Amino acid sequence: MKVLFVCTGNTCRSPMAEALFRDKTEGGFEVKSAGVSAYVGQRASEHARKVLELRGIAHDHAAQRVDDHLIAWADLILTMTHGHKAMIQQYFPGVAHKLYTLKEFVGESGEVADPYGGDFTLYQHCATELEQTLDKLHEKLRGWL
Secondary structure, X not given: OEEXXXXXXXXXXXXXXXXXXXXHHOOOOEEEEEEOOOOOOOOOOHHHHXXXXXXXXXXXXXXXXXXXXXXXXXXXXXXXXXXXXXXXXXXXXXXXXXEEEHHHXXXXXXXXXXXXXXXXXXXXXXXXXXXXXXXXXXXXXXXXX
């Protein structure tokens, strides 16, 4: 199964989700991330890299923008917010069957807050929130395989 995580700039939430999920599932899924407004090639934010490093996760990341190729590649597209989901629906009609917010897909309400511009503690909190949600995602997807 191919999972695409999407946020705004593909430098904070979605690359952390990509790396955390890949680590959690030990390569059992193909995982990528992208942003709806990404600057292609930009590295993950310093705090995001540090959060992953402290968890022992190596992740060499270059931002990419959501495009037709990624949309076609993905079996499941998980966004961090309802706004991201709406934007993808607008620009890529016909993806509703595989497009959800991450929290929606695992049966939770709310969104994954953007730590961009915040201090390291905010990034740590975001990563912890992602880990808890990704645990639920992994459990749900294992039942699909």
